Amino acid sequence: MVNRKYIAGMNGIRTLAVLGVIFYHLLPNKMPGGYLGVPLFFVISGYLMTTSVRKRREKSGDIELKQLYLRRLRRLLPPLVFFLFICGAVLPFIDRSLMRNFREIVASSLLFVNNWWQLFNGESYFDRFTGASPFSHLWYLSIEGQFYLVWLFLLKLYYRVADDDKLLAKIISIGIVLSAATMAVFYTPANVNIVYFGTFSRVFSLLLGALLSVVLSIYRTELEKVSRYTGFFAAGACLMIILVCFFHVRDTSAIVYRGGMLVFSLIAALLVGTVIQFPDVDRLMSNPLFAWCGSRSYEIYLWQFPVMIVYETLVHQDGSHLVLHTVVQLSVILLISEVSYRIVQRTVYLSGLTFSKDGLSKLWHHKAALFAVMLLGISFVAGFIQAPSGKNQAANDLQRLLEKNQKALNKESSAQKEKSAVKKMTPAELEAAKKISLTGFGDSILLSAAPSIQEIFPNSYIDAEVGRQLFESIEDFEKLKKEQTFGDVILVVLGANGSFSAKDMDNLMNVADGKPVFFVNTTVNRKWQKSVNTELAKTAKRFDNAHLIDWKTYSQHHDDWFEEDDIHMNHTGAGYFAEYVAQLIIKELKK
Incomplete structure (x- = not known):
């Protein structure tokens, strides 16, 4: 010794x-x-x-x-x-x-x-x-x-x-x-x-x-x-x-x-x-x-996390x-x-x-x-x-909402039941959206808006998972391509759980194989928000088939669109989100 x-x-x-x-x-x-x-x-x-x-x-x-x-x-x-x-x-x-x-x-x-x-x-x-x-x-x-x-x-x-x-x-x-x-x-x-x-x-x-x-x-x-x-x-x-x-x-x-x-x-x-x-x-x-x-x-060690x-x-x-x-x-x-x-x-x-x-x-x-x-x-x-005891009620409510949406994913009857809270799209836009085959890939943010998206895009397939991060999801994206085949356009909603690199984006775009990919930037109030949104913007400039949907700016002064966490969308916000996404996709496809 x-x-x-x-x-x-x-x-x-x-x-x-x-x-x-x-x-x-x-x-x-x-x-x-x-x-x-x-x-x-x-x-x-x-x-x-x-x-x-x-x-x-x-x-x-x-x-x-x-x-x-x-x-x-x-x-x-x-x-x-x-x-x-x-x-x-x-x-x-x-x-x-x-x-x-x-x-x-x-x-x-x-x-x-x-x-x-x-x-x-x-x-x-x-x-x-x-x-x-x-x-x-x-x-x-x-x-x-x-x-x-x-x-x-x-x-x-x-x-x-x-x-x-x-x-x-x-x-x-x-x-x-x-x-x-x-x-x-x-x-x-x-x-x-x-x-x-x-x-x-x-x-x-x-x-x-x-x-x-x-x-x-x-x-x-x-x-x-x-x-x-x-x-x-x-x-x-x-x-x-x-x-x-x-x-x-x-x-x-x-x-x-x-x-x-x-x-x-x-x-x-x-x-x-x-x-x-x-x-x-x-x-x-x-x-x-x-x-x-x-x-x-x-x-x-004791003080670092509370601070x-x-x-x-x-x-x-x-x-x-x-x-x-x-x-x-x-x-x-x-x-x-x-x-x-x-x-x-x-x-x-x-x-x-x-x-x-x-x-x-x-x-x-x-x-x-x-x-x-x-x-x-x-x-x-x-x-x-x-001191309050028990589970966080806001977290429980959010969990129930997302679990409900997860069960309803890609079920036509569920999409028809969940009518969005707003209707700002013109009849021509709604008709155009019905003709678009859309594949959605994302995290719980996409999941919170899934019913409204599938209402506007009835010919859509959504793959959304709680906690998903891009750097560990390329295999899931490839699997989605093989099992469901991609639609006319791909909607990607990722970044709420952490940032990613240019290499991660390159890998995803390679799997997309030339399909139009629409990236939604994030509103998450975390340290990685800026790096995520910057990387998404850079990707939209580097690839001709990549497009940025600036949800952060569009939703900036609308706290009433979000759940208590200010990140996931409530019923009203999901409606606005789906319509905003649809209008930008339709506009881009017309070019």
Whole structure:
């Protein structure tokens, strides 16, 4: 076992992990693989937990569960309690809907079962548009808490009956394989949550950290003979692979859940191992910036998502001034994290302030602080009591509408029943539309308008899917071409769920095979709106058979056309959308 008391390079890895998570949320189209910072955190935690337990056992001859549990809780709970306390006191003044299910969130987080609560009661896809929860990232802490609780007990049990590190390594390896297999077997594209939030399907990353601790102890002598250059090469290769994954491996890729995340965790474990084993690599991953960020990575992780959600609530973002918005949010995250760190770490830990009688007496001498705590406490209690519970009604309504439209797709009787709310088309235009064979391909935006489109274009076929993104839908587009054959024109409505590249557009246009393609730009109030609409406009200029329908400008001052999320169309908006699309298509075909 490595005898160095403190490995500063761990802060470098923590910094890499937390920045990956932050930019995954801030710039999802620039760093789509930043979510892999979480398994990187898991590997570090698994190693540190196991090493700490093994060192204490070597020192005292036993594993004192109570002492270890209390020590871990003392590290995890104060920042978490402070975080929940401030959020509960402040968020009601910003937007009460952000407090939805706050009581359940607090209870499940403090009991370290939030991941299971989210799995059975958390956000649906539709909550992303009608009000995402600022607490949806807390699942990670619960998995760590559960692992620590169970793993310490299992280690104590193991060392009572055996003292063989090689046997322990084999047992851990079996656990890793079973966990990764659970993720692979239960993964379905339609519901990733069951493997993403599940403890059993995520624990392999933590177990890899535990295995690393045992392996470094078993092969300590052999590893000491490995040259520093080999260590540098291994660390450099691991860093390169991790960064490439951060920038290119999307969370929608099936390979991630069918072995990909396991391989990534193995690479993360190798990186951690090089930092532990080679002092030169440790120094390479150590600097004042990494030391600051790594030591506050827990606080940064806690605060990053609420800051982003609140910022999105208060500030309109369509992709303009993206760098400015990113810098502002990142600065706020780091500032609040530093304040939290100082208050909790230095006040609670270094000053010994607790909720005991002595601790409260210390607080009494700081009258201003006491007054602030009382005000925040009153606000927290009020927010806690009044927090709305249950499912997001707007999200439920939207989901029911889209499910209804999905069932009615391409059924003539349904299209005839759903008469649009407006009739601005001339008889000649309506007659012309009836003669056009149209193929629609898109996401939930197209789905929300499908009945009105099929009313105007009775000779149409619509393929719309909730959550669809262009970069992963070319195969669906090719399949549609083979199974249904394309009509006279193709209507494409994509971009509400993320951006795409010029190459993606080229691939789609190649499949269209010369057919007129009409692209509808997006009104989605997200960071990628501008890049999506810019790419669509460029495509319309690059291809003679590509045309842009500027729905964003046409609908700009008509809030009454949209559902509560301001993205999906209501019955009235769907009518206007269908007529606007029809008029532009008819006009273009006459040229």
